[in-house]
């Protein structure tokens with residue numbers, strides 16, 4: 001565009017009809033500049049502030065300048081020739097940006113046009129961005145502020161609240177000392193995210209694995225207790241690795257671009273015979289411009305990546321069709337806006353200097369055009385056994401990835417195919433997936449998953465579960481695909497993590513028996529052999545093995561206990577526990593049927609339980625998990641789908657309603673509490689048929705002592721039983737009512753369809769039965785609700801008095817009432833130990849005394865002897881007195 005201009009009047013030296021012509025002016029001094037993004041921004045802002053619509057300005061300009069353009073063009077041609085090189089380089093950059101567009105041979109006019117094209121493209125982006133921004137309104141503004149705040153730059157003349165945010169964030173930064181993360185070089189934005197989460201230092205597993213993974217690029221086999229931070233132990237190396245790769249790729253690209261530029265420059269030099277000094281100047285100029293543009297483009301890319309990430313996170317969090325529609329309609333709106341903007345721009349450019357002719361996909365001999373820019377390749381794949389875990393890992397890594405412009409995508413069962421397609425079409429660098437859906441998507445030839453054998457990072461969370469025989473056949477297929485012909489194996493970094501990676505089972509009794517008689521004996525695996533098997537299955541070479549599980553896999557902050565009972569009593573104990581020790585409680589069952597039964601029963605008992613199992617709808621599964629997370633005293637009854645990896649903050653209690661079949665299951669279920677150094681308690685309900693599972697479990701986990709028994713106050717048990725029994729009966733009756741109503745309904749319907757005449761009497765009896773049952777059911781429901789309204793524990797009586805105003809009592813009783821299960825159990829353990837100590841036989845004490853006599857210094861011994869003699873004298877005196 002023409003930037004600065006001076007106009008001089010020109011005398012007309014010609015004959016002809018000049019009616020209506022006032023005079024001609026010549027532009028004598030002007031500059032032509034390319035349309036930089038920042039300048040454009042400024043311009044649009046000015047226009048906006050004038051309150052004049054953009055389109056109008058463009059048209060007016062066009063009218064005024066139409067007749068002037070010819071002259072300007074002539075003069076401009078000279079100037080343009082000077083800046084030809086600069087233009088060419090700008091052109092190249094723009095071609096790279098728009099990659100599908102090829103500019104016609106580089107004569108001066110086209111250069112001019114290309115300039116217009118440059119500005120057009122940039123302005124197109126700008127306008128569409130600004131429109132989008134305007135639409136997003138305050139939300140977007142807030143986000144931008146956040147971004148600005150992250151940069152430790154002092155900004156003057158900012159809005160007050162901007163400054164405030166900066167100051168606040170600076171304060172936060174000052175408070176959080178992140179020096180302990182210096183073991184590895186992490187980008188500042190990543191450290192900022194970690195600081196905001198108050199992760200002031202790496203956990204043990206992170207300390208032991210991050211340097212080898214990030215600095216040594218080693219494969220990692222990590223076994224650490226549940227809740228110890230394994231996700232970041234593989235997440236951070238993957239993110240920082242991708243960043244490094246992207247940076248390297250960008251450097252290589254810019255190098256090859258420079259090479260190409262040089263070649264083209266040489267051709268130019270031959271053509272134009274420009275002076276050396278001039279070309280140097282232009283080169284320098286163009287370099288500066290290029291670098292400016294590049295940095296702008298980078299910013300732009302990162303921003304858009306971030307936006308996409310955000311959108312995606314929303315996508316993934318919400319599986320509802322409703323939101324789908326909204327998103328789609330929003331996308332449509334944006335598209336139409338962009339179209340509008342395109343039209344505006346084309347009007348502008350055709351009227352002004354930048355007249356552009358664009359031909360798609362034409363190769364110009366002698367000019368090597370940049371390859372069509374490929375969408376982000378897939379760098380990393382994270383595989384998990386459950387959908388919830390995949391979503392959780394995404395949520396855990398998202399803020400970190402987002403801070404450095406890396407996108408994450410989730411591929412899990414239960415997700416709508418359209419949504420799945422959309423997620424992958426964005427080209428996320430990291431895909432987190434469950435094996436089943438991933439394999440399905442691969443088989444549908446999804447473009448983003450085509451080059452799985454070229455991925456640079458592979459993480460398998462809960463690996464032992466994933467590689468178990470009979471599970472996840474798809475995983476083996478996926479691994480075959482990833483390993484391909486084996487050529488990329490060496491360049492891929494692998495992460496294998498689990499809390500039970502090195503847990504070894506005792507041989508089952510039937511194999512032991514078999515071993516007795518057969519010559520071919522099955523030998524128990526050692527942890528090393530188990531790891532080797534994993535390494536072989538995955539095709540990993542020379543991994544760094546870190547095992548800090550200390551044989552158990554459970555956290556040291558976990559308090560374990562059990563309740564031995566009959567199968568019938570399990571409901572009583574569970575109800576007692578939930579009522580006596582309110583708190584976020586996760587109850588595990590071995591089957592979906594059991595989950596369903598307990599859900600109905602405890603719903604009737606007013607415990608408002610949530611449930612989670614594999615045959616539920618994915619939306620409901622995630623909703624229930626969220627509710628459980630958000631409600632303080634909530635109860636989630638689940639199968640083992642919730643056992644692995646789920647990180648729900650502040651789960652206080654885990655109840656194993658049924659003894660888990662494997663020790664791995666016990667470890668992972670129990671690991672939902674006592675996470676990240678917090679305390680938690682796990683209670684195992686063991687009935688007689690489960691004892692052998694319990695014994696196996698203790699053996700595998702290397703327990704030398706029986707798991708201690710949780711103390712239950714028996715005095716409340718009658719009231720507990722009464723309620724639970726009533727609820728059970730109600731449940732049974734309710735089922736009967738539903739059955740009979742369904743039967744009557746079915747009979748009537750079938751008779752109608754078959755045009756049968758029904759015996760009214762028989763029908764009447766059926767209906768009477770059904771109504772009678774309903775009445776009975778309602779009566780029982782009333783009884784139960786009045787029972788439930790009464791306090792179960794005496795403390796509760798006093799609590800209700802408290803509600804009437806006795807506040808001092810409230811404090812005391814509240815303390816009594818909410819006494820935590822952990823405290824109760826800890827007290828019980830201590831008391832039991834004290835009792836056991838008292839139980840030590842006298843002979844043991846004598847022996848101990850003898851040992852002490854050897855160790856104790858002579859002086860002390862004398863004192864104790866003196867005391868003993870004094871005591872002896874006193875005793876003798878007492879006896880004498882008595883006599």
Ligand SMILES: Nc1ncnc2c1ncn2[C@@H]1O[C@H](COP(=O)(O)OP(=O)(O)OP(=O)(O)O)[C@@H](O)[C@H]1O
Nearest residue numbers: 199201202203226227228229230231499645647676
């Ligand atoms: N460096 C850290 N400092 C403090 N907390 C951390 C740190 N790293 C991770 N955490 C937190 O610890 C909790 C457990 O982390 P994570 O889910 O990664 O554990 P895990 O070892 O994978 O557990 P599981 O074996 O059950 O899957 C999370 O809430 C996470 O935010």
